[in-house]
Amino acid sequence: MGQTDRDLLIEMGFDPRRVDLALKSSGGLQDAITWLGSHEDAQIEDLEQQENSSRAPAASSSTDVEDGKTTTNAEAKSYKCNDCGKLLRSWEAVQFHAERTEHQNFDESVEEIKPLTEEEKKAKLEELKERLAEKRKLQAAESVADAKRNEAIRRKKDQESEKIKEELRKKEQLRDIERRKQEKIDDAKAKAKIKAEIAATQQARREAAAKAKAEREGAVAAENSSPQVASTSSVGKATHTEARLRFQVPGRPPITKTFPAETSLFEVASSLAQENGITITTFTTTFPPRKTYKLEEPIDSGLTLREANLTPSASLLVG
The missing domain is CATH 3.10.20.90 (Phosphatidylinositol 3-kinase Catalytic Subunit; Chain A, domain 1)
Known part of the structure; x- marks a missing residue:
């Protein structure tokens, strides 16, 4: 007994629940492959809930009237899209086709959709594998691009942070220079004040000493003293x-x-x-x-x- 469409898709690594939904929604291997590719990123719970809420009652049999005569009721074996002429196996496949193509005109058909041969199944599976590999390749490229963008953003932030730190260091250095300048100015002012106080003290002492000397000796004592010796001593000093x-x-x-x-x-x-x-x-x-x-x-x-x-x-x- 050959492998069914479900077995082939499960063997490829697809989740059985997702495979069942794909087969119900598409009605065949070809559409199931397309459905799996377009719903790869959707959550299985959301897909199951959507499938349960969108079920439609089974199609009823129709009566064809031709040349004024009623023919026997024929069971609908498929659905036909009047917009593109494609045959679809089930109502779920009709809904999937309508969502994908936005076609709206469908009729029941007694035409039976021939199952795919083994060669056609293998070709479809290879096509699906290639599409999935290409999609994963694109996703990997996008991930690399995202990583590069994130790295560029991180480097830019680091550079801005270093720039801010450097500006802060320069400002701190300028403040230190200004502080040292002010300290030198304050020191110079303090030294000048001390020198002024010393000069004032010296001047006061000189005046006091001269006054005391004048009071001790008096004008007459200075005349009676030896003027020659005093003059010589003064000149020597x-x-x-x-x-x-x-x-x-x-x-x-x-x-x-x-x-x-x-x-x-x-x-x-x-x-x-x-x-x-x-x-x-x-x-x-x-x-x-x-x-x-x-x-x-x-x-x-x-x-x-x-x-x-x-x-x-x-x-x-x-x-």
């Missing part, structure tokens, strides 16, 4: 414009530096601190009479090197 100082720092080699005679002790200490990282609180002379200058006291820190008698040279212990 005035000629020294620099002080060469040798600093003895515990645990370090001696440091020798030269400063202008009008440099204050505070400025000398600040210069050593900046260049050598030394914290200084006192300066003490090494030759008698030994004298200690305390930098915490405004009076000592504001003294110039000339006023502290450290010109033209001196040796100091750093404390």
Whole structure:
């Protein structure tokens, strides 16, 4: 016993439920192959529900009247599409043909549709296989194209994200530069303020010292004193414009530096601190009479090197 149409389609790998629906809807192997190809992506449950709801009552027999005489009722063996002349096996096949071609004119026919030969069946099956393979090939190509599009979208998003990150980094760098500039400006203002305060302190000390000296000596005492010696001493001090100082720092080699005679002790200490990282609180002379200058006291820190008698040279212990 040869294989039926149903057996051939199941052997090809189609689901039996889908094969049964295809044969019911198309009425033959050729239309069943077409039906399977066009409904490949549909859910089997939806197809079964659609088939149950669209069943039509079986066709009744007809009576032909020819030349005024009634002939015996003949059983309809097929349906004919008056639009294209195609014969269809069942009402389901009529519905399928109408959906596919949009033809609307059908009549019952007593013509019997000849079954396909084995060669015709094999040819139809090969045609179906080729169509299915071509469809799967197109689907694979579409999947590759979709993957490429998705990859392009992902890369674009990554590039935009990197661009945004780079812009944020540049903005942060600009903010850091502006912050450092402002810090330098603030430091310069602070140093200028300190220098102004030191200069004001020095000026006040000079004025106070001159006033005290004038009060102590008086105009008459100045005239009775030895003018020649005072003049000589004053000239000697005035000629020294620099002080060469040798600093003895515990645990370090001696440091020798030269400063202008009008440099204050505070400025000398600040210069050593900046260049050598030394914290200084006192300066003490090494030759008698030994004298200690305390930098915490405004009076000592504001003294110039000339006023502290450290010109033209001196040796100091750093404390």
